[in-house]
Amino acid sequence: MSTVSLPAGTGPVPGAPAAPARAQRRAARRWYRQPALMAGIIITGLIIIAAAAAPLLTSYNPIAQNLNASLAGPSAHHLLGTDQLGRDTWTRLLYGLRVDLRIAFIAVLFPFVLGTILGSLAGYFGGWVDVVVMRLVDTVVAFPFYVLVIALVFVLGPGERSIYIAITVVGWVSYARIVRGEILVAKRQDYVLAAQAGGLSSARIMGRHLLPNVISQAFIYGMSDIVQDILAIVTLGYFGLGVPPPTADLGSMINDGQNFLSTHWQLTTIPGLAVIVVGLGLSLIGDGLADLLRTGSA
Numbered sequence: 001m002s003t004v005s006l007p008a009g010t011g012p013v014p015g016a017p018a019a020p021a022r023a024q025r026r027a028a029r030r031w032y033r034q035p036a037l038m039a040g041i042i043i044t045g046l047i048i049i050a051a052a053a054a055p056l057l058t059s060y061n062p063i064a065q066n067l068n069a070s071l072a073g074p075s076a077h078h079l080l081g082t083d084q085l086g087r088d089t090w091t092r093l094l095y096g097l098r099v100d101l102r103i104a105f106i107a108v109l110f111p112f113v114l115g116t117i118l119g120s121l122a123g124y125f126g127g128w129v130d131v132v133v134m135r136l137v138d139t140v141v142a143f144p145f146y147v148l149v150i151a152l153v154f155v156l157g158p159g160e161r162s163i164y165i166a167i168t169v170v171g172w173v174s175y176a177r178i179v180r181g182e183i184l185v186a187k188r189q190d191y192v193l194a195a196q197a198g199g200l201s202s203a204r205i206m207g208r209h210l211l212p213n214v215i216s217q218a219f220i221y222g223m224s225d226i227v228q229d230i231l232a233i234v235t236l237g238y239f240g241l242g243v244p245p246p247t248a249d250l251g252s253m254i255n256d257g258q259n260f261l262s263t264h265w266q267l268t269t270i271p272g273l274a275v276i277v278v279g280l281g282l283s284l285i286g287d288g289l290a291d292l293l294r295t296g297s298a
Contacts, residue, residue: 037288043281047274051101054094062087062095063246071264080266083256089267095248097274103160103243104229110168112222115175116215120206122176123183133180137173145170149232153241160243163236167229174225175218182214216293223286227279234275250275 050057066086074081080089122133140148152166186192187210195205236242237251245252250271257267 034288034291036284036291040281040284040288043277044285047097047278047281048101051094051098054098057094058088058091060088060091062092062248071260074266080270081264083267084260089270092248092253093271093274096250096253096271099243099248100230100233100250103163103233104226107164107167107229108222108226110164111171112175112218114168115172116179116218118172119176119179120183120211123180124187124202124206124210133176137176140170140173145228146232146235150236150239150241153236158241158244163233163242167232171225174221178218178221179214182217183210186210186214220286220289220293223282223289227282230275230278
């Protein structure tokens, strides 16, 4: 019978290999030296702070109408002017960012958890479990992400709950594929074989030895997935399928302002630019984390 030698200085069930772990810790201590990561943190941090501090940065109500001041240009009282209903554009921009960011960050959690669980089961057990999960993946990826999300929200009806359900149903497949691939490689490592030889249960092996060593890839993908979710939320708002009015939402702001694009370009352009800046900041964080992981693995 073949035996599995345990690394010196470890208990009966060792964790991940020591050298890669030390390299990753050294790379983690140098995170502030990653230009992309730092730029993304600064951009995203400023946007989140502005959205969270919206009541301190404006004295207007985002849904209060003032038809006497409709379509007013930028001024000392209205930094970005007002929309067709006299609502302050700067105020609605801040509150719209708050709403869309909150929904996007919450929405990414559900597919992350579901995809990680299903991908772990498929990668570790294989067999019919892997076949069932991967056939579900093939079925979902056969449809474009945004088309399927819009169709599901249209059927379920506008609102946050519908957005969460639609993004979860469509978004889990990417996490499942990532985690499954990582598990397929990791479960052949010596520390997993040693854990199996030690008689540990499958749940403990996956929870304590496999997932902590493979979850980083799914987490990095999650940062870029938030960008995709924000674009989906803005698209739904543009088509009237997002957060019901009069709640401020970037997509509805873009839709409302397009009729006045030639005379009041800021009503559409500024919310659109806000979406681009948010996407840029989150993308830079994802790229920086990926570079950090590659440095630690080198």
